[in-house]
Amino acid sequence: MQAFFENEVGRRLRAxxxxxxxxxxxxxxxxxxxxxxxxxxxLAIALIAAIALAALATSVTRSPDPIxxxxxxxxxxxxxxxxxxxxxxxxEDSPSPEPSPSAQPxxxxxxxxxxxxxSDRPGPSTEPRESxxxxxxxxxxxx
Amino acid sequence: xATAVVERxxxxxxxxxxxxxxRLTYPRIVRTLFAIVGTRAAAEDCxxxxxxxxxxxxxxxxxxxxxxxxxxxxxxxxxISHRRREQIRALPSLLRRxxxxxxxxxxxxxxxxxxxxxxxxxxxxxxxxxxxxxxYQGYSNREIAASLGVTExxxxxxxxxxxxxxxxxxxxEV
Numbered sequence: 001m002q003a004f005f006e007n008e009v010g011r012r013l014r015a016x017x018x019x020x021x022x023x024x025x026x027x028x029x030x031x032x033x034x035x036x037x038x039x040x041x042x043l044a045i046a047l048i049a050a051i052a053l054a055a056l057a058t059s060v061t062r063s064p065d066p067i068x069x070x071x072x073x074x075x076x077x078x079x080x081x082x083x084x085x086x087x088x089x090x091x092e093d094s095p096s097p098e099p100s101p102s103a104q105p106x107x108x109x110x111x112x113x114x115x116x117x118x119s120d121r122p123g124p125s126t127e128p129r130e131s132x133x134x135x136x137x138x139x140x141x142x143x
Numbered sequence: 144x145a146t147a148v149v150e151r152x153x154x155x156x157x158x159x160x161x162x163x164x165x166r167l168t169y170p171r172i173v174r175t176l177f178a179i180v181g182t183r184a185a186a187e188d189c190x191x192x193x194x195x196x197x198x199x200x201x202x203x204x205x206x207x208x209x210x211x212x213x214x215x216x217x218x219x220x221x222x223i224s225h226r227r228r229e230q231i232r233a234l235p236s237l238l239r240r241x242x243x244x245x246x247x248x249x250x251x252x253x254x255x256x257x258x259x260x261x262x263x264x265x266x267x268x269x270x271x272x273x274x275x276x277x278x279y280q281g282y283s284n285r286e287i288a289a290s291l292g293v294t295e296x297x298x299x300x301x302x303x304x305x306x307x308x309x310x311x312x313x314x315x316e317v
Contacts, residue, residue, distance in 0.1 A: 002306075005306065005309075005310055009259060009278060009306065010279070012259045013263075013275065014279055016258055017275075017279055020173070020174055020177055024165070024166055025169075027166075030165070030194045030198055
């Protein structure tokens with residue numbers, strides 16, 4: 001009885017599956033899909049990363065202009081961090097007054113200071129103020 | 144023995160050999176998958192997915208398992224994954240039906256359920272795969288074991304369990 005049932009199941013299974021008309025699609029249906037996906041994945045990741053970066057830069061700098069994104073100090077100001085202090089040469093051009101010259105006397109010269117002491121009394125000064133000296137050396141060759 | 148000679152002719156990584164394997168096995172793979180997943184469209188999708196996976200791994204096919212059995216293993220695993228996804232998708236409707244009275248049997252549905260393929264779809268996929276490989280592909284239990292990566296004893300148990308379930312459901316017809 002068991003063998004009969006097993007044979008009957010096998011016979012009917014073959015009949016049902018053989019009735020299925022299967023046509024083999026061309027191999028290209030299998031092959032190019034993988035190559036296309038493999039090539040597209042890194043491109044898609046790079047595109048998504050570029051869009052995310054541009055969106056971040058636009059929102060932080062509040063400007064859609066890429067030139068603005070790469071200007072020095074823009075990102076620091078946008079996120080609330082003070083930009084690094086400019087060099088002394090650029091400081092001379094800025095007209096902003098110095099808040100406390102006594103706090104950092106040696107590092108912050110005052111070229112526009114109206115005090116005439118350094119030129120009048122160059123020798124006995126114990127303070128490390130050296131700002132007037134370049135002016136006096138500049139004047140000597142001219143005169 | 145003749146099969147072994149043919150199998151040795153395949154070279155891992157050879158595009159021409161994979162093309163030949165594809166042409167020789169595609170219809171049989173689709174029929175095997177049809178018996179497991181139950182619909183032609185799903186069987187063709189699974190077959191394409193299985194051959195895509197096989198093509199990716201063709202370089203690493205070691206040859207210790209015949210190429211056709213290797214393809215069958217990939218295809219059966221793909222069909223099992225498909226059945227799992229299908230069960231997960233069907234879970235919400237199953238939960239909605241809980242507690243509701245069972246639907247009446249309509250004659251058309253009853254006729255559909257009489258087919259062996261429809262009954263195979265209600266079996267666990269590994270049991271269905273073992274039964275199809277045994278009774279449609281004509282594999283021995285040893286070949287099925289090599290194809291599915293299990294022991295011969297496990298294959299024998301799966302086939303016996305599948306036949307017992309089918310017998311309880313199809314007793315009227317036999």
